[in-house]
Amino acid sequence: MRGLDYKWIEALEAIVTQGSFERAAEGLYISQSAISQRLKQLEKFLAQPALIREQPPRPTLVGKKLLSLHKRVKLLESELIPELANQEQERALSISIATNADSLATWLLPAISPVMKSRKVEMNIVVYGESRTLDKMKSGEVVGAISQEEKPIQGCDADYLGRIDYVCVASQEFVDKYFSQGVNYKTLAMAPAVSFDQYDDLHKQYLHQHFNVPRDTIINHTVASSEAFVKLALSGVAYCLIPRLQIESELASAELVELTPNLFLTHRLYWHHWQLESGLLKEVTQSIIGFARDHLPQ
Template sequence: MKQLEKWLAQPVLVREQPPRPTAVGKKLLGLYRRVRLLEQELVPELAADLGDKPLSVSLATNADSLATWLLPSLFPLLESKRVELDLIVDDEGRTIEKLKNGEVVGAISLEPQSIPGCVADYLGRVDYLCVASPSFIKRYFSQGVNRETLMKAPAVAYDQHDKMHQKFVNQHFNIMRGNILKHTVRSSEAFVKLAVAGVAYCLIPKLQIQEELESGASSN
């Protein structure tokens, strides 16, 4: 490590407990992971005795993708290849940063443009619905869904970086930040439970709430 820092003429590790990489160290980790990925694809073809080693792949994903379509799309790969997945969950607007700083080799992101050393592929779109249970609607929206009733009704956000709900109420109802009661729950599955239980209204992927809508447990 010291030799590497001497060669670079700058530190690559912050020596604290636990230690963490500097900005340069993160870039080196990113390079290392990409080289390892290429190596793990090539080496088994050159050395048969190494063919049983699993391929390690780190991906950054948002919670909603993980709760809906991502894992089913990966099942065929996981069944046919020896792959170790390391899934890192973050807001879809921030997953690209995980790729830029070298924490992962791929990311599901809102960013349409590729970054140096990577390619960007369009995966599709996810439609979101604003949903609540019948009991919640009766309690908070008996006079309709409008600016006044929304400012009294509890909502849910994923974390402090989740701007989706705020953009929704601001765009459609002119409600500014800080004027709504909002729970912070870092679980996509918990959004569904909160909505069905009548605790809050939420923006949820249509794929994730379809069964509850069909059964009448929630409405949009």
């Protein structure tokens, strides 16, 4: 029985990446008819569609799995072929990882910088909320993801990294304006807050768990930047939940104060990555796990 022809998957990847059959054909230096034929052969082999033909075209679930496989094969080839030919690696190896903004703002870059310095690598870091990073792993868009999810997806491992403790903070000016009567249901309902995006349920969890305050009853700004959270809190615009690790100096200098010193939320983080890694991917995994376990609360 004939196996997968990687030219078929290459055609699928080109169509998805370029956004059309015409541009995909141009990118592969073949005719549009040829690229259509390759996709038809792939779908005939699979006995199911690999592409949803809309604008822009997007892969089906099985198409996403094939693209993930192709990404892995290309990365392995780019490392193995120069080694077999006894040649130096000419092009940088490109890998993509998904992370939450708070990890990126605190510990992730120091964790992977040794690999970035020692290896010829092109690192693509995509940022999403903790609940969405694993979706990028499932779709094959990234080779690793930082997530709160403990259970690994098929073919992957999930290694515990440590935890991030979130504290609720504001400037003293903000506290004097909104919380002079204490932090309670009534005062929280009047004070502006900040969340990462519409998918961020951290603040909602905090308000509901400790004060039974519905999130939709408060003023809630959305800013997709962990660093901007700190600036907004320092400026007295809003209060927010920020990783303690990120604002240790601001707390020590009293530029920011904890609104509820005895209450905080904790997220346990896991590194999701392919099983049976080798070469560069193994180095990235070892760097992330080793650094996190040394620097994050366990």
